[in-house]
Amino acid sequence: VQLQASGGGLVQAGDSLRLSCAAPGRTFSVMGWFRQAPGKDREFVSAIDWSVGTTYYADSVKGRFTISRNNAKTTVYLQMNSLKPEDTAVYYCAGRFYRKVGSSWSEGDFGSWGQGTQVTVSS
Helix, strand or coil: CCEEEECCEEEECCCCEEEEEECCCCCCCEEEEEEECCCCCCEEEEEEECCCCCEEECCCCCCCEEEEECCCCCEEEEEECCCCHHHCEEEEEEEECCCCCCCCCCHHHCCEEECCEEEEEEC
């Protein structure tokens, strides 16, 4: 299943962006967002349990980012507010077919990935 991420761009610190990730023919139980800054490992940002709407966030984005889905459950969004220069990264959406017990997420939990979308936050 191909995921299609979009919505990245160049913004100033304090601005907002909304990323979208479409999952045509949704078959995922969980969808998430990860990001990778230059020279760093890919890190978890947020995830949503498709069935019940439970959301998960990395501590670094709690209170600033919000993950959501559309009513048709075909698209997941990441609303990013109060952006900081350290949020600069390539953002990737990912899908997982089965639900998982627990609240910690890593790359290995997701089997399907979209292409990245660049987010650059200038100071």
